[in-house]
Amino acid sequence: MKLFHPAPKFELTDSQGELVTRDHFAGRYLVLYFYPKANTSGCTREGQEFTARKKDFAKLHADVVGVSPDGLNALCKFIESKDLGIPLLSDPHKGVAEQFGALNEKGGILRSTFLIDRAGVVRWQWKKVRVDGHVDEVYAMVEQLHAADEAMNPLVAVRRSKRALGGKVSRTTIKRLVQAAHLAPSCFNMQPWRFIATTGASLEAVHAGLKGGNAWAKAAPVIFAVVSRPELDCQLSMDREYWMFDSGMAVMGLQLQATQMGLLAHPMAGFDPAVVKKGLAIPDDHVLIALVAVGRPVDVDVLDAAQQKMERAPRERKALGDVLAFDRFDFKTD
């Protein structure tokens, strides 16, 4: 089983004859363990040890499920006689075990455990499991994964609007960035965003409109012009014009993809829209919402002293309480 790939979509019955599928566990961690045979000593111990930790796993939003080739009767007896508290599934033809790579050369079950994350992706596997200490080791891994998943998304955490950028960016990269933007959600899936990637000679039209404070952007190998107009998206009651909102979400997708690719993507409002619109032949009824300069990080020496200082300054945000209220509007309005 390849790590970081979606887990096979299984459909098996539990000891009560109920159908259980992978999707049943969507949004939760799933510890799926394959064991050779109900009622044998190792499988009993493994089942009982997982049962004993069931509540600990549940606190981490994890379910533990055992799979073996045993029939429903054997599973029922196993659960009753050994006091097991976890679901056991029947894989009589070992088809699911095979999909997970949990078979040995002779076609028997290889005692194995798979840790599937909340998005259905296989994140860890244990093959040729020895029962001693196994449940503790699986628990430790779920705990680690849960802690990492609950932490701030690393791309969100490290994305910055830095100015010291330059280098080259290929067309393939430009397409990848806009593909990421284009996966943004939008009202009725209207996809109102339009991106003009200016590179080479067309950059001059953009440079001509940049305000002085954005002169650093002239070193960017590509500057995107983000364009839209109200008619391209839902225009709903009480000023809910989603073309701006949805275009903004698309730009965030682009920025996160750029961050993942080691690039900087810096949005800008500091430009003369009339100049840039004319230079890029953007029709009058379209709004040039923002420019986004994209490039590779370079040494801050390229910036003037004031901008170098800003570049090194820590990120600043208002207190969370200024932007988050619970249950009712509870913000200062003056």
Ligand SMILES: Cc1cc2nc3c(=O)[nH]c(=O)nc-3n(C[C@H](O)[C@H](O)[C@H](O)COP(=O)(O)O)c2cc1C
């Ligand atoms: C719509 C918009 C317009 C912006 N305009 C400019 C700009 O003209 N020049 C600039 O240097 N930064 C500009 N920024 C970048 C912001 O200053 C920056 O996002 C903010 O200071 C937070 O910093 P961070 O992105 O590094 O977290 C703009 C950002 C947005 C979203």
